[in-house]
Amino acid sequence: MATTHSRRNFLKVSALSGGGMLISFSLLNLTAEAKALEDVVFTPNAYIKINADGSIVLFAPNPEIGQGVKTSLPMIVAEELGVDWRKIKVELAPLDSRMGRQTAGGSGSVRGRFTELRTVGATAREMLIAAAAQQWNVSAAECTVDNGEVIHKTSGRKLSYASLASAAAKLEVPTKPALKDPKEFKLIGTRVQDVDAHKIVTGQPLFGIDTRREGMLFAMVSRPPAYGKTLGEVNDAAALKIDGVKKVVKIKNAVAVLATSTWAAKKGRDALVIQWNATEKLENTAEHFATFKTMLDKPTATPQRNDGDVDAAAQGAVKVLDVTYEIPTLSHGQMEPLNFFANVQDGKVELFGPTQVPAAVRTEVSKQLGIPEANITISSPRQGGGFGRKLMTDNGVEAALISAAAQCPVQVQWTREDDMQNDFYRPAEMWRYRAALSATDLLSWHQSGVGIGRGVRGDSYVAGAIANYRAEGQGLTSNTPTGWWRAPGANTLAYVAESFMDELCTALKKDPVAFRLALLKKAKEQTVGKINYDPEKYKSVIDLVVKMSKWGTKTPGVFRGFSTWFSFGSYVAQVVDVQMVDGQPKVKKVYCAVNCGRVINLSGAENQVQGSIVDGICHAMFPKVTFVNGAVVETNFHQYKFLRMKDAPTEIEVQFVESDEAPTGLGEPALPPVAAALANAIFAATGKRLRKLPFAEQLG
Amino acid sequence: MAIINLNVNGKTLSVDVDPSTPLLWVLRDHLNLVGTKFGCGMAQCGACTVHLNGNAIRSCTLPVSSVKTNAIVTIEGLSEKGDHPLQQAWEELDVSQCGYCQAGQIMSAAALLKRNPKPTDQDIDNAMSGNICRCGTHVRIRKAIHLAAKKSKK
Incomplete structure (x- = not known):
């Protein structure tokens, strides 16, 4: 086994015992590495493995939980490496100190690794080119790669990666390999099937339970x-x-x-x-909500954000809205x-x-x-x-x-x-929203929330767009455990904030899209305090979904709701079309525009967005967890109800805003806005404002 | 414990098990057919769906002693080469996200197509509402069933 590493001990390339190369980050413990290489088939320990027999294995460093990273992360490596995607094998990597943050959460896998994985692929590509150039006695600049081969451009000579791997592994590791011009991307941005698609549909052992x-x-x-x-x-x-x-x-x-x-x-x-x-103490959900109510009636001493003076603004109001939203615990x-x-x-x-x-x-x-x-x-x-x-x-x-x-x-x-x-639940919350209105505009926005555990926080795009804004958050200590639930914080805040926004539009007789765009314009041009979002990107998704849905047109019997949200670096706007059937909403179509930077796998990306929308509708409509004397009443799916095929939207149309920017989150951002878009559509259909989740039990 | 003979995927297999064991666990733990999944244990989610004489049933609540000589087909036996029109359609449309429920979904869909080769959206909604997908692949599942129906007619 020969090893070479850069001066900075950053990237490491090793020759495999049977000929071939292995690329991994940072310096290894040599004993561990030697052992790993002996039985390398069983303990893969890096991102790329090129075997002497020509097979190429790419290792996906982050856990695959259905968000598609076992496919999308190796795609990034493959793009720079220049291999035929259909011919490579993909495996999930074990926990390995050389692989950085091996976590699935916070919609962070792709956005955190995009440049890193491009570099991994580009490094290998440059070394394979260097090995070929040496063999042909030509300059590396005269060579290119395609489908797992190095090609000498002028003579047309070709050498496969397999035949070059051993020689390449002995070369100096380039410290700054050149990344491809994104205009040359062949794989990134295309539709690629999940790498396990066949194993899944044929019932092969894949999961922990197996x-x-x-x-x-x-x-x-x-x-x-x-x-x-x-x-x-x-x-x-x-x-x-x-x-x-x-x-x-x-x-x-x-x-x-x-x-x-x-x-x-x-x-x-x-x-x-x-x-x-x-x-x-053996706790009860009913008591939690009673306590929430008392907590919300008192102002908190230290608001999380306090622009202007919401109380003074209310003095001159033509109308004041003061409403409360309730959100259940979820498993x-x-x-x-x-x-x-x-x-x-x-x-x-x-x-x-x-x-x-x-x-x-x-x-x-x-x-x-x-x-x-x-x-x-x-x-x-x-x-x-x-x-x-x-x-x-x-x-x-x-x-x-x-x-x-x-x-x-x-x-x-x-x-x-x-x-x-025995879960760590999405905590129950209660929110009080107050707004002062003039005859034509929003004068102040005052949100106050409380939730089980550490408490609530967060703002919508209204923060920064108006002069008088106050946000308060509190937590209620409980021995019922809480944890992270897809799009934590955002999944509830978007529902209350975007429902309340719709209430404001109704009260002011404003078009929900036009009113939001006006607020975002103010946020951009007359920013109050700090904003944590880009108003232009918000506008990009709103404009796109308006176009997709032909917002402003009407179909008899179909009612529309709009909502938009920014989370995990990505912007999403949605229009939900419903028909009411026997008092319950039937979602005919969801239009969804997303700005998440560059899309890696178009099929996987659409699947995540479609899935997030169905997930969001499911949890807006059906399940809730109730504690009685510390025990969960809903013990299984006969009581903890999920959306079924008959409840699923008839159609979901997803479009991505074209972008050359690095990818941002995608496993979560399309979920938060759905509940409000649905609630707003139900309001349009029935005049009933749903200020409590889940909806189904309040309808029909 | 009792010796029980089963007809699974066209083969006669013998197991020595507690007769009250649900068919699901016999398949998974004793016959090593792990494609059939455990989700709820009370016939609510459909992850454990297999065919019993061609009908989709939930194997998590069916005691193995009551199976007798009835023919069982699991996802592993749905097609010889993993190329049932539904399996092809599922791959073609990249239906799966986590993939855990999909074997059960496909088995429910296969039973549907057998009795109704050209189902409408309504037929699909009715036949597939016993299967939960937590990832939200419903819209793609509907499309894949239509695609498989088209493929089967050729």
């Missing part, structure tokens, strides 16, 4: 049935009598039953007799119930399972088991949805604790009921 290992036992866990309860006496006699049950172990505040099959583990778990003691409900495989043996830990944050799982397991991180490996398979649930480390850590206690490899499987009762 993990099978030698000597592995299946485990189910009995966790507290309510928040505020603690493990007491455990009687496992009946559980141990169940056929297939092998072990029962206690970990912290839970008891695990290990068995030779999932069903035996479940029967064993359900046969445990456990006393759960109430050691804290994540990702389709693949949580699970994790762990094998803790001889001071070493192997972890494999669904997580959006493998590094955090490893750190936490290290801390709890007292095993150094260097002795812990972790990788994640394709995951059956994330939505923020797997930004928490609990499922991985719990599996490690169980394996350590039971001293065997274990696959911990959660039931849907386990998922519903």
Whole structure:
């Protein structure tokens, strides 16, 4: 094995033992690398692998949770590398210190890695060109690449990457490889199928739940049935009598039953007799909302933003609006119930399972088991949805604790009921919105919100567009856990702010689009304080969706709602068309314009936007979580209701604003505006203003 | 435990299991056919959909003891080469996001096309409303079923 690295030890290229090259970032521990290279097929550890047999493997560094990065990230490398996309193999990389932020969250994978991955591909390309140029004894400038070959432009001679890989790996690593002119992009911006499409439709093992290992036992866990309860006496006699049950172990505040099959583990778990003691307050949703109301009636001492004087502005108002919005707790409900495989043996830990944050799982397991991180490996398979649930480390850590206690490899499987009762929920919130209006305009905007946990914050584009603006946020301490849920903060704030905006337009008799554009013009030309958005980009999506939807035209029986939102670096505007059928909205069509910089995979990008819209409509219409005495009332999908095919929009049209700028977020930004666009359409249809989620139970 | 013979994907297979075990877990844990997915355990989400004598059923609530000699087809057995018109259409239209529910969706759609080779949107809505997709691929699923119907007629 020969290795070469740049002076800065930044990028590393290694020759594979069978001939070939491996490209990775930063300097490696050589022993670890040597080991990895011996069995490189099983432990891929970098972004690109070119084998002597001509096969090329690209490694997707971030977890795949359905947001498409297992396809889009390697596309960026492939573009610069100059390979035939149909001929390469893609794999998910394990947690690897050379790969930077290996997290799926905050719509950050593509926007965080665009330039980095281009550089990775360009570096390899330059080295392969250099190797060919050396062999032909020509200048590198006379060479180009196409479909995995270096081509000498004048003579037409060609050499495949496979034949050059060994020689290329011995060359000096270029410190600043030239990136392609984006005008030359062949792959980026095209429609590319998900790399796992065939495996998915043929039912091949891909997910954490499909993990099978030698000597592995299946485990189910009995966790507290309510928040505020603690493990007491455990009687496992009946559980141990169940056929297939092998072990029962206690970990912290839970008891695990290990068995030779999932069903035996479940029967064993359900046969445990456990006393759960109430050691804290057992909370209720009804009380949360009653407390919210009292909190909102008092002004907070320190507003998050306070421009001008909202109270003074209200003095001269022709009309004052003062309304309250309510938002329920939500569970994540990702389709693949949580699970994790762990094998803790001889001071070493192997972890494999669904997580959006493998590094955090490893750190936490290290801390709890007292095993150094260097002795812990972790990788994640394709995951059956994330939505923020797997930004928490609990499922991985719990599996490690169980394996350590039971001293065997274990696959911990959660039931849907386990998922519903042991989530880190999208917190319930209540918002009070006040506005003072003159006969023709908005004089002041005063928003005040409260939510479970750390509390609410955030502004719409109104902040910066008007002289008198006040935003307040509070949190209510609770022992019901909260966490991140797709488009955190934005998913609720957009609903209340853009619904309230529609209320203002109705009160002022203004067109919802024209009024917003006027505000954005003010934000641009007479900015009040700081703004965190680009009014021109907001305008770009509003203009596009107006064109797409022919805003201003009317179809009998069809009612429209408009909404727009900026989050995770991207701008989205939507028009939702509904018909009312038996008192419920049927979404005929959603028009959606997006400005997210350069689009990498057009098919994947559209899929994310379409999916975000359906997700947003689903959670605007149907589910909610209710706590009664610390327990979740909605235990499974018969009570926690999701949108069904019959409720799905008939059509969704997505267009992207053409852009040469670097990509911004896309897994989340199209979700936040939908609920308000739908509420505004329902108002247009019925005159009923829906100030509470979910909608379906208030209609029909 | 009891020895139970099953007809799965055209083969007769024998398993030694607790007869109350739902078919889903027999497929996944005992026959290593993991394409059929667990989602809810109470026939609410359709991730576990397989065919029983050609009809789409939820395997998570069907005790294996009640299957008897009825023919079971799972996603692994839907087509020999993974080229059922629905599988082709799903790939062509890049339907999947996370992909977890899609085997169940395809099995429900396959049962629909068998009894109704040219379904309308309304037929699709009715037949597919037992399957949840949390990622929101519904619009592409509808299109893929229409595309598969077209492919099948050729």
